[in-house]
Amino acid sequence: xxxxxxxxxxxxxxxxxxxxxxxxxxxSVRSVLAVVATQGVALxxxxxxxxxxxxxxxxxxxxxxxxAVKGIAIPMLIGRAAGDAPDRERRPLVNVPASLxxxxxxxxxxxxxxxxxxxxxxxxxxxxxxxxxxTLLVGFLVLVSRRRPxxxxxxxxxxDNGVALVAFLCTAGVPFxxxxxxxxxxxxxxxxxxxxxxxxxSEFGDLDLDELRELHD
Amino acid sequence: MVLDxxxxxxxxxxxTVASCRHRAAGWAAVATNGAMLALGVWLAVHVVRSxxxxxxDGVLRADALSAFMVVVVxxxxxxxxxxxxxxxxxxxxDGRCTPRRATAYGVLVQVFVAAMLLAVLAANVGVxxxxxxxxxxxxxxxxxxxxxxxxxxxxxxxxxxxxVGIALAFFGxxxxxxxxxxxxxxxSSALDWTSLVSRAxxxxxxxxxxxxxxxxxxYGTKVGLVPLHSWLPDAHSQAPAPVSALMSGVLLxxxxxxxxxxxxxxxxxLGPGFSRTLLVxxxxxxxxVAASLLLTQxxxxxxxxxxxxxHMGLIALGAAAGIPLAIAAVLLHILGHGLAKSVLFLTSGExxxxxxxxxxxxxHALLARRPTLGGVFGVxxxxxxxxxxxxxxxxxxxxxxxxxxxxxxxxxxxALAVMVVIFVAVTGHARHMLLGAPSTTDASASPPAWVAAxxxxxxxxxxxxGVLAWPLSGLLQAAARVVTP
Numbered sequence: 243x244x245x246x247x248x249x250x251x252x253x254x255x256x257x258x259x260x261x262x263x264x265x266x267x268x269x270s271v272r273s274v275l276a277v278v279a280t281q282g283v284a285l286x287x288x289x290x291x292x293x294x295x296x297x298x299x300x301x302x303x304x305x306x307x308x309x310a311v312k313g314i315a316i317p318m319l320i321g322r323a324a325g326d327a328p329d330r331e332r333r334p335l336v337n338v339p340a341s342l343x344x345x346x347x348x349x350x351x352x353x354x355x356x357x358x359x360x361x362x363x364x365x366x367x368x369x370x371x372x373x374x375x376x377t378l379l380v381g382f383l384v385l386v387s388r389r390r391p392x393x394x395x396x397x398x399x400x401x402d403n404g405v406a407l408v409a410f411l412c413t414a415g416v417p418f419x420x421x422x423x424x425x426x427x428x429x430x431x432x433x434x435x436x437x438x439x440x441x442x443x444s445e446f447g448d449l450d451l452d453e454l455r456e457l458h459d
Numbered sequence: 460m461v462l463d464x465x466x467x468x469x470x471x472x473x474x475t476v477a478s479c480r481h482r483a484a485g486w487a488a489v490a491t492n493g494a495m496l497a498l499g500v501w502l503a504v505h506v507v508r509s510x511x512x513x514x515x516d517g518v519l520r521a522d523a524l525s526a527f528m529v530v531v532v533x534x535x536x537x538x539x540x541x542x543x544x545x546x547x548x549x550x551x552x553d554g555r556c557t558p559r560r561a562t563a564y565g566v567l568v569q570v571f572v573a574a575m576l577l578a579v580l581a582a583n584v585g586v587x588x589x590x591x592x593x594x595x596x597x598x599x600x601x602x603x604x605x606x607x608x609x610x611x612x613x614x615x616x617x618x619x620x621x622x623v624g625i626a627l628a629f630f631g632x633x634x635x636x637x638x639x640x641x642x643x644x645x646x647s648s649a650l651d652w653t654s655l656v657s658r659a660x661x662x663x664x665x666x667x668x669x670x671x672x673x674x675x676x677x678y679g680t681k682v683g684l685v686p687l688h689s690w691l692p693d694a695h696s697q698a699p700a701p702v703s704a705l706m707s708g709v710l711l712x713x714x715x716x717x718x719x720x721x722x723x724x725x726x727x728x729l730g731p732g733f734s735r736t737l738l739v740x741x742x743x744x745x746x747x748v749a750a751s752l753l754l755t756q757x758x759x760x761x762x763x764x765x766x767x768x769x770h771m772g773l774i775a776l777g778a779a780a781g782i783p784l785a786i787a788a789v790l791l792h793i794l795g796h797g798l799a800k801s802v803l804f805l806t807s808g809e810x811x812x813x814x815x816x817x818x819x820x821x822x823h824a825l826l827a828r829r830p831t832l833g834g835v836f837g838v839x840x841x842x843x844x845x846x847x848x849x850x851x852x853x854x855x856x857x858x859x860x861x862x863x864x865x866x867x868x869x870x871x872x873x874a875l876a877v878m879v880v881i882f883v884a885v886t887g888h889a890r891h892m893l894l895g896a897p898s899t900t901d902a903s904a905s906p907p908a909w910v911a912a913x914x915x916x917x918x919x920x921x922x923x924x925g926v927l928a929w930p931l932s933g934l935l936q937a938a939a940r941v942v943t944p
Contacts, residue, residue, distance in 0.1 A: 358665050359634065362641075378630070385623065394619060401626045409633040413640055416633065417647055420585030424629070427592040431622055434599050438615050445608055456609040457616075457693045459752055459761070 248366040250291045255370045257284035258407055259349070262380040262400050266341045269331045271324050271392050275317045278396055282312030285403050289410050292367070300418040311425045312403065316432050323436035324392050333450070336387040345380050352376035359412070367411040374411060378404030389450035391439040395432060402428055461502055462514030462521055465529060466576050468495040469536070473569030480562060485544035488569055492540050495576075496533030502526045507937045513582065520582035520652070523937035524790075528579035528716055530934075531794050534920070535708040535801045536572050541913045542805045543568060543701040545906075549812055550699075555605070564604055564699070571597045571705065575713050583650045584632050587717055588625070591681060594710060595621045601702040602694045613690075613697035620690040624680020627673050628717075634670030635721070638662040652720060659727035668733055671725040674718065675737055681714035683768050684775060685744040692752075695764035696817065700808020703760065707767045708801035712793045715774060719786070722778065723942035731781045738779035739870050745772035746877040753884045760807055760817050762888055763800065766843060769881055770796045776867075776874055777858035785861030786939035788854045791931070795850035795921055799842040802917040806836045809906055819888050824895040831905045835914045837893050842921050844882050849918075850925035 261281035268274050286309030293301030336344065352375040360371045381400030388394060406424075409416055416424070442449065472491035476484045503526040506512060511522040521529070547564060550556035556564075571594060578590035595618065603614035632650075639649035642661035648654050680687035695703045722734045749769035756762045770792070777789040807817075809832055814822050825833035842849035862871040905911070924931060 359637075359669065362663060362666050363637065378626075382623075385619070391615075398619065398622050398626075401623060405626050405630045405633070408630060412633055412637045413646075416585055416636060417650070420583075420589065420650070423586070423589035424592075427589060427596065430596045431592070431618070434596055435615075435618060438599070438603065438611065438618065441603070441606070442611055442615065445606075445611055451615070454612040454615070456612050457697070459692070459755065 247291065247295045251288060251295075251366055252370065254284050254287040254291060255373045255407060255411070257281070258288065258403060259373045259377050259380075262377045262404070263342070263345050265384055265396055265400060266345055266380065267338060269338075271330065272321075274393065274396055275321050278320075278399055279313055279317040281400075281403055282314070282316065283309060285406060285410075286313055288407060289415060292410055292414050296414060298414065301415050304415050304418055304421045307422060307425050308406070311429050312399075312406075315429060316399065319429075319432060320392060320395060320436060323440060331388055331390050331393050334388050335452070336383075341383060341387055344383055348379040348383060349376040352379055363412050367414075370411050371408055374404050374407035376404070377407060380404075389452050391435075391442060391451060394451060395435045395439070398435070399428075399432070460514060461498060461505075462512060462519040462580055465495055465498050465502065466519070466573055466580065468492070468498070469569045469572040469576065472540075473566045473573075476562060476565035476569065480558060482544070482548060485540075485547065485565060488565060489537065489540045489544065491569075492533065492536045492572070496530070496537055499526065499529035499533040503530055503934050507933050514580075517582055517651075518586060519580045521580055522941050523934060524716070524719070524941040525579050527790055527794075527934055527938045528713065529576060531712065531797050532572065532575050532579065532709050534794075535705060535797050538798075538801050538805065538913050538917050539701040539704045539708070540568060542704070542808070542910065543699075545910050546699055546701055546808060546812075560604070564601065567597055567601050568702065568705070571601065575709060578713050579716055582652060584635065584652070584655070584717075584720075585650045587720075588629055588632055591628070591678070591714060591717065592625050594713070595625060595681070598694075598698075598702065598706060598710070602698045604699050604702070605697070607697075609693075610697040613693035617690045617694040620687055621680055624677045624687050626677070627680070628677025631670045631673030631677055631721075634666050634673065635662075635724070638667050638670065655724045656727060659724050662724070662728045664729055667725060667728050671721055671734060672737060674721045675734075675741065678714045678717045679741060682711050682718065682775075683745075683771050684741045685748050685768075688745065688748065688768055691768060692761045692764040695767065695804075696758060696760040700805050700811070703763075703808075704801035704804040707764065707804055708797040711767060711771055712774070712797060715771065715778075715793070718775075719778060719789075719942050722781070723944075726781065727944060735779045735781060735865075735867075738775045739867065742772045742775035742779060743870060743873055745769070745775065746874055750877045750880045750884070753881050756884070756888065757819055758817050759819050759822070759888065759892065760804070760811070762819070762885065763803055763807060766881070766885070767796075767800060769877075770800070770843075773855065773858065773874060776862065776870060777854075779870070780858070780861040780865045780867055781943065782861055782865060783936070783939040783943045784864070785858060786943055787935040788857035788861060790935050790938055791850055791924070791928070792854035792858065794931075795854055795924060796843070798917050798921040798924075799839055799849065799851060802914050802921075803836065803839040803843060806832055806839060806914055809910065810836065813904065813906075819891055822892045824893075824897040826893045827895070828897045829905055831911050833893050835911070835918065837889065838918055840885060840889050842918060844885060845878065848925050849921050850928075851921075853925050853928065
């Protein structure tokens with residue numbers, strides 16, 4: 243029983259990180275949204291596995307919220323907002339092979355940096371904490387190296403999912419009420435970003451974000 | 460009950476604005492905000508006399524520190540919403556803004572204020588986080604209100620950078636929660652301030668250290684501290700003036716309030732050394748960045764924005780000292796800076812509406828042509844630069860004294876050197892804008908008395924607090940005791 247639990251948890255957490263790395267690899271919006279949705283589902287599965295293991299109804303409910311928001315609602319909203327413009331990441335600031343190499347380095351860094359917390363938490367969950375930190379760092383890489391608005395939103399989501407993964411593994415999730423607030427904030431944040439992206443498109447046309455040069459010192 | 464009412468009043472104002480499209484609705488919002496301020500003052504008096512209050516089933520809690528922050532938020536909200544009526548009336552009159560967008564603006568400002576109040580009244584660090592994140596989401600639309608290219612760019616940068624910051628703050632919060640659970644906290648109450656403080660001695664030092672560093676970095680983003688400060692000048696210069704006033708005057712310090720609370724927990728667990736080092740580093744680098752960018756500034760709203768980074772650096776340095784005297788001075792500085800900075804941003808909005816430019820070299824001889832605006836702007840800068848009789852002078856002096864007491868004298872001297880540079884830079888810009896002889900072709904007019912009155916009142920309040928700290932000293936001392944050992 244315990245080993246099934248450990249395997250399921252490791253698989254789901256691993257899937258979250260793999261999705262993050264795949265984001266670096268794909269260029270079309272449609273594929274990147276599929277990857278983000280998969281990551282959301284994997285994150286929900288982490289929470290679900292933990293919740294079933296400790297028999298915590300609140301955590302299972304959190305897993306449901308997480309699945310609905312991160313796995314379905316957010317990818318769908320981004321898809322709808324970006325739908326009419328076939329958006330591709332044409333010229334990322336760091337090309338794909340280089341960003342994959344960088345992500346490997348980031349994962350090593352994450353394992354080194356999170357060792358303290360990992361041993362403090364202990365057990366299977368603790369061992370997986372670096373996976374969450376690695377997801378967060380890969381999210382930063384996406385944020386700084388991708389120039390299309392949609393990809394920056396995806397980068398933010400990776401950061402968010404990385405932190406959420408750490409939260410689940412460390413503490414079996416923050417209390418349900420707060421988790422609800424956190425998910426709601428994430429959802430609203432994405433909605434606002436997509437509205438802004440649409441306004442940017444109607445104002446500037448088809449642009450890369452580093453072409454925004456109105457404000458500087 | 461009082462706490463619920465304080466939260467509900469701005470929302471009530473928002474609902475009035477939403478349901479009644481008349482201009483008078485704006486005044487209704489001002490009235491509800493005024494009532495909120497009055498309740499805040501009552502709360503402060505009550506809390507100092509008879510201890511903390513709770514509300515909403517323990518989700519809300521007000522001790523002296525929270526009550527003080529409510530008063531600060533209330534005072535600046537009244538100023539900003541008063542001038543907001545004027546700003547929107549002007550924008551609708553000259554067609555820059557549809558009545559519908561003006562309504563949306565009014566509602567969003569009220570929601571923004573309610574979110575800030577929730578942040579300072581939350582009993583629980585999780586609710587605090589949710590509230591601070593909510594302020595970001597609401598203010599994005601306010602920053603982008605004018606829908607120009609610059610405003611859109613500023614709001615995109617603002618949301619992306621602050622979301623990253625706030626995600627890091629959440630990471631830090633999770634780590635603190637982890638420590639609290641291991642120290643025997645129950646999952647439902649482990650995130651409450653009171654339980655965190657009472658368990659502080661049993662929290663695991665290495666994990667707490669990492670958590671606090673992430674919290675300083677994360678909430679520091681919203682405070683405008685280095686390294687994630689770059690959103691601030693853009694957002695503050697592009698937002699409508701009343702929103703800049705609210706963001707610069709209170710939102711920054713509401714985020715700093717979160718750092719102060721976590722600092723109390725960290726200091727009780729680790730001793731003051733760790734948080735002191737961290738805060739001194741971010742404070743001095745923020746001061747340096749602010750000074751270097753103020754020297755070459757060409758835009759007066761951006762000048763005010765960088766000035767906010769400077770003051771947040773000073774506040775962080777004061778908090779680093781950490782003794783009760785320092786914290787009381789920090790809080791006084793929060794109030795003084797809030798008043799002076801919001802008056803200045805509101806005045807700069809009037810100047811911009813009258814002159815049609817935000818460039819420093821586009822405005823000149825303001826004192827001769829528009830004595831009211833020029834006078835308020837000049838006196839506001841005097842207050843902000845820390846000259847007597849304004850309260851920023853006393854608070855800066857007290858902070859420096861506290862810094863010398865705890866052996867941070869060298870940092871205080873560095874800060875003073877930076878402030879001299881900033882003084883020279885800002886007075887140079889101000890001289891260009893305010894002095895000189897008007898040419899005959901220049902327009903000149905003064906704003907109506909109902910617009911000038913709140914600006915003058917704000918500055919007079921800032922001066923009075925500086926001269927007689929009397930109505931506040933009890934509250935300040937009680938609030939400082941909350942977050943010092």
